[in-house]
Amino acid sequence: MAANNAQLESSSTQEGPVPNLISTLRSDNKDQLVSLLTLDPLSNSLSFTYQGEDDDVNLPVAHKTRLVFATENLRSLLTYHTLADETVKSQANMKKAQGQRRGRSTLSSEEESLGIVRNNPYGIVGTRILFPNPRDDQDRHASDVSNDTIGLMGTGSGTEAVYNPTSSRSMFSNDDARDETDGANVVVYFIYPKISHIQAVSKAIRASSHGEAFSRITKHRIVFLPRITSLSKRILMDEKITKRKDVAVHALDINVIPIENDVLTCLEMDATMADCYVHSTPSEPITHVAQSLRKVQDVCGTIPRIQSYGKAGEMVLDRMMALRLEEYDPYDIDAQEQDEQETNPEIKAAIILDRMIDCVTPLVTPLTYEGLLDDLINIDAGIIKIETNILSPPEEASEPSGAVNSSNSADVERPKYMHLPLNDLDKLYVEVRDQHVEKFGSFLQQQALALKASHTNFSDKNKDLSEIHQFVKQIPIFTKNLKSLTNHINLAELVKRNSEQTEFRQRWETERSMIESETCYDTIEDLIASQYPPFRLLRLLCLQSLTNGGIKTSRYDLLKREVVQTYGYEYLFLLQNLEKMGMLKKRETFFDTTSSFATIRKQLALIQADVDPSDPDDISYVSSGYAPISVRIVQTAVKGWSGKEDVLRELPGRGVDIIQRSPPEDFLTAVRQKSGSTLDVWATQSVEKEITRIEDKPVLLVYYVGGVSYAEIASFRFLSRRMNFPYQVVICTTKIINGSSFIRSLK
Template sequence: MMSFCPNTWASSPPACCCSRKHKTAPPQIRNRNTHWELAQDSSTPNPQSKHTLGVGTSGTEVSLASSSSAFFTSAEDALDDVDCSYNTPLVTCFVKNDTEEVRAVCGYIKRLCRKLRLAGREVAQTHFRIVFVPHITTLSEKFLMEEGVLPLENVSVTSVPLDMIPLDEDVISLEMDSTLRDVELNGVSMDVVTTVARSIMKLQDVSKVIPRLQGLGELGEAVIAKVLGMRLEEFGYEVEEDEERDDVEGALEKKDKEEIEGMLILDRRVDLVSPMLTPLTYEGLLDEVLGIDCGFIQVDTNIIDPPSSHDHDDTPSTSSEPPPPPENVVLYLPLNDIDTLYSEVRDQHVETFGSFLQGQAKALKESHSAFTNKEKKKDLNEIHKFVKQIPIFTQNLRSLTTHIHLAELVKQTTEESSFRQRWQTERSMLESEQCYDMLEDSIACQEPPYQLLRLLCLQSLTSGGIKSAKFDSLRREVVQTYGYEYLFVLNNLEKAKLFRRKDTSWMDTASTFTNLRKQLALINAEVNTADPDDVSYVSSGYAPLTARLVQTATQGWTGKDEALRELPGRLIDVTQREIPEDFATSLKRSVIGPGLAPLSALATINDKKKPVLVVYFVGGVTLMEIAALRFLSKRPTFPFSIVCITTNIINGGTLLKSLS
């Protein structure tokens, strides 16, 4: 996402620029569903004002000088419409590390310089500041060099370390939308590793050194190595004497335990199956149906406040109330723990959240009726107490009404035959069945392309690949049905190992997923979704592999050697000390394998508050997995309170689109 916000450096411009203040209100650009809307100010711009320019997605507001309203389909179109007929001493561009967005900024800078030359003005009088959030990556820097923008004297590049964004009280996101693409397709995994390691260092600045780090997968190992290297570089010296290390270890034993007891870093590629599945929790289904972006959903007012019969009454109204809002108005609704009702219902199963909301409505009605009952007299204290509760009652009623309408929308989707058939197909694939006929039927029926690709990848992941003859046949049918552009999508999925040809051998062997499913008990068909006792309730019988790995990490890896061998990469377990060590030294002290001590060995018995375990997903986490981790945290027998940090929130569709 690329965004331009009001200039925060207005008081300290570069040396080549003069400081001037806005004299007119800046117009706005807003993005709605990938369309660029330019809302412009009718007032005449000050020819000596400083402007901040930008392009935003998902409702991000940006400041831009202009004078009419239009829609744009790309960042380039929005930037081209900027009025540059007056002097603009400083243009500040906020941009994330996305190739398309960096290209748009480069194109804009070069076009504006060309316009200034044609107008007979000096280009050096306009300074361009490109601000990368959270920092510039190697790929972006290389792209700026190739485009010929970075060497320009009137162009400067800086960064704003805005990375860890709290989406909820137990969820923090870096909002990096292209992590797997950068790792698998662009080959810049170290940029991702560096960003994640910096966020962990920032976390340790707040909560002190995290004593225990475990990592699974190549990215998990690389992040731990980078964190240890950063600590070593930050302290500026190496520990060389064994006695000094022993002294520090003794000092640490005397200190109180840290706020965060341990961190488990998971490479998304360890479990690519879970994102391809359809979640069955309220929050997960909202994400599937409406799409949750940074904790917000876009929803039409007709869904939240459906028109009733009296709205169509032809009798003219004599009321002085303002007219109702126009139809098809899009609202942005926050979904987080500030809404207490949502925090209670978000992780409930599709079969239970409807009755839960009905119970809440009944309780709210009874509480209101109890006070408005005319047969019971009220004293002044009761009246005063009720009046104080009116704002809370109104807020709860509004929240309840909203979620009832959203639940009805979700129910309509889940009751469709296509939804139930897709869930049955997913379950069959999880149990290692071959569903090629179902895939071919879905292609023939022209199912939405990314829903089909999710099933295609799920079949490949659970079966260890697709048989050679079927692989070529399915590729051909997808391209012929959906268009040649999906040939490139399939190639990228193949590079990311989501869709691949099965290795030919003289005998069929069990796939990696089949072995993991048996060893970690991923299928629990007997789970009670109304009163669950296992994380598998989030999908009516399948426990996300990542949730099982978290459970295993807290219990110890003893007896899980075969499961560890099936996972990509290796398990890393290091203990951080007050005086930092390099990665090699830390590995020498760690014990990898069946003798690994569980993370819960660090947890102390505390009836008031559990110690905190951070689970860091490098490559994204699904809302289904977050629901499973919250379920574990609430269990009295689970020794930790889990905080989830992730590069971004994903589902199967967004993951595949990021690789397209």
Template sequence: MAQIPNLDNAPVNLASLREQSQKDLLNILKNIRGKKCLVIDPKIGGSLSLLIQTSLLRENDAELRHLSAEPVQTECSKILYLVRPQINLMKFISSNIQYDLSKGVQREYFVYFVPRRTVVCEKIFEEEKVHHILTIGEYPFYLLPLDEDVLSFELDLAYKECYVDGDTSSVWHIAKAIHKLEFSFGIVPNVRAKGRAATKVADILNSLQVEEPVNAADMGIPEINTLILLDREVDMVTPMCFQLTYEGLLDEILQINNGSVEVDGTVMGQQDGKKIKVPLNSSDKLYKEIRDMNYEVVVQVLRQKATSIQQDYAEVKSTSQSVSKLRDFAKKLYSVPEIARHVNLAHHLQSFTCKPSFHARLDIEQTILELQNFEACFEYIEEMIHKQEPLVNVLRLLVLFSITNSGLPKKNFDYLRREILHSYGFEHMPTLYNLEKAGLFKKQESKSNWLTIARALQLIVEDTETANPNDISYIFSGYAPLSIRLIQHAIRSGWRSIEEIMKLLPGPHVDLKRGASSYSSLDANPIFQSNLDRVADGRRSLALVIFIGGVTYAEIAALRFLSSQEGMGYDFIVGTTKMVNGTTMLETLMMNNV
């Protein structure tokens, strides 16, 4: 199965976006005549694997290398660096070039920034005295389709940059990417944003429309009807919860990277233990069917499918079948490799989910979400620290505990902070500082409003039906993601109906009707009509939902579920700075440790 996802069933023509990005890259290669060495920033390498086949790059006389501190080993006289504008990467490039110069090697050097050049990076080249021998360009790669309804801006550090470092360059990047989309699909008429970064994106989007206007008259009816921008900061509870959909669990346990998981061959039933990559996207029809189901249900579905084929096989062997029945059976056999693949993966996941510690973890999560038994939750986290469980696992529950309680009382906060440093080492002080700065682990300064929010938005749902769900709470077996409840309200009746709850959540919220010279807050726009969102000709409307700071697979599953509900009338495309889970998010805040 192809690593590059099939986009034929996308609600808008995402394939054209991908083709344009491919074309832009191939043009860069063609403009550098002859044989060249393409040195790729490793992070971009993963993204490019979902964009273009490496054989196409080789056909354009490019041999591939990954950028590192080590000198580039190549016979080519032309070297093309494809990199994000990051200072450490500029230093790698400079040292590579200086090494060549010290050896008397003469080459032509090209640096293409993804998606745009920055003054800071060019300054590094000047300081390192290599600027004069470089040809500098840009590769405007802003959006990567991960699947037929998911787009990524590939901004791994957006959350940390926005909420810890105070660097809002990713906000500009997102606005620019949306504006580029509008040149393909028309001006989005309705924009709703919640959070500091989200409202800033809406603001920049307005400015870009003034500077580089999309001609609405030429575009006809916009293909995307509504844009919802949501800061990750608005709902940090959901990513800290352990995902219980099949796809979410695969990400939690095996970590989905660039649309695939890497596992030992033995997991997939092979004799040798070599690592193999298993692609995971909508091209796999069975995966598309089961990815968003609660994990417990997936095991039953796979068992039924395997049993059905077994029974058909027994029938074919024991009786003489008509040609048409044999043909039907042969069609079923095509799905056997897919079934085997997911049976193997599900069996591997089960080795984790059957452990008592897994269920204990889910129980304590539920207790924290319901704001029950503070002491029991505190002691559970304390015990994790004393057992020296992986620090990121401790922090994940600690952050959930802190957010739902609006911080911890000073005595508890100081105690847990001290215990973490004693157990894991004082080199983790920067991590605790980052968590505090982002408001994820802090001292309690006011009474918690979590239960008020949870009750008003029906976030905790008892007796959730996971096999035949009728609500998004099936995703976490009883917890409905706050972020998706907000989107539900934004689509159905607007945020005005939950105005008081919106004020309890971080950051401002705005509602923008495009074409106006500015946008106003919902306070200043009391008459909100959700029917303004409906497209004129009765087609299903399309909403682009963008998460600034990352989205989980569980939240995407919840949006797909909403879209499938009777009377919804909306399809969703999800845009995100990066696919995340609680662990990968917290790891970005732990990166500065020595």
């Protein structure tokens, strides 16, 4: 039986559970983006409609375009995941395209690694970043990572620098000398409807009006994603931008982007939790999520069964049903008939999760290969930015990669970085990404031995010409696999070195003690005294509060004062935001009481100390014994809450279970009606044939409002491969997060 189950697990399709959804979204997103990029500079409206395959675009546009993105994250989403072709995304074709470059090019190697090739039909001559990612030196503390990894993320002031097109030696950190030589006459700004983004773009446009280098620019395009708001229009008017004849304002209805075959993102919005629970302005993110959910259903069909957990999850469900009701036309007979005949939607059920129901999991250190890479290097929309010396280490080096002598830092050559995609196109990465830290090293060793055996087999002198010809045809694939294996071996060595450090082990043991409701106040005080990296420290502080029902008042005031005195007064505002979120709170009572986390831990069996990471039988392997709360909630919701109602009472917000009917109903009407069977019974009722393969299982969409961690993604993939779980899981999220990025987003 075990062998049969293993065979079933390995047979999951590489195309993903919903190939039609993924291909349709990618095609639609690309069509919208291309139609904007190929728009005539003298036009102010999106009158051009891109049609046909990429091969049909033979003539490049007449104008040259410079793209300016709000963040590096948004650049990755719109260039690599939206604009680039699948064939260009592979490393081999990228190298080939770079090798064919002749003469001067304004494109950097980083831009080419994101899928932008020279002589592209869209006239792109380069990209810039409006708000470069903060490089917080304090968060790259020597006690946090080894000397070999100090240079991974670069260095900087940690402040939010702004792109300035007028000076290569100004106070702004992301100036680019190419602004004066790239020949661009159209500048396109891709931004979110945020006040800071609009003001920064307005400043850049006004600055570009001065100087001879920018006199050739004929059009500035401000593009809002996914839509422009009334407040955005008002700010543009106040900034006196809308009156300029050389400025056009657009909106692209791109609100959900596939970054894996089973993972979709709603534009990687990093401020969702802050908007909902700190600033009390949930309208925008909730509307964006609801619209993305409607778009998914436009492609896959109306999802018949939807559950939500948490306040934000309920708001999304309410807004999504309101949008469906607004779009319904009682006089459109054809649409009604089509809706009534829709009996086989691609997605059978959905669960919407508010991140607030599980703030613990992102704070816990993951122990899978992908999770550790993100925790150490930061995976940005499926892409890591890493020093070239780490992937291609020099044979002889006097100093470890990334180590910088502070006394001679001005004389040291700045490290070179490259973008490395980590996604389904890398078949080796697909196999290794969800493996535990104790397993992926031996797995990569086996892959290396297999490649060596393949090469040794060819060395046999008794090969005939047909066998030699067959091997030669396999050389490109062999070279690609070898390059991928080399990259992941170097990355795995980096991860292993850091995971084997004493500091890493102590951090994991402290987290486990907190999860088991032990108090670690003295440990936290010692870490503050040693100037532990601030966001690492805040992760432990919040974890202590969440797992123990708060921190004793006397200890809380002391710890808060020490944090501010050690790291600076600016962290006082972050601490206040964490208090508003409920991630930090005082425990006023003098007597120890059972926390809500303790109840959830017991009822959902979060701790599984005997799990085998090398051959796991439970999702708790992702952190060596701790199962993510949100994934346990989905597991329980599928089976039904009978006997575990105490968990629902401890969760913030309430659980909602509705069936979407035709004609559409409003939210309150749907809630009042009985939903009927549990989701596991619903799964068996939704398929007509016997389930004997992974591909036969129906699809469950799990939507995280506020972000999902790689530990949770690995857990859902594990469940999808198990035949005792009735669904294949597709994950949609507002952003992929880790503990540090989660806390940083609340600033």
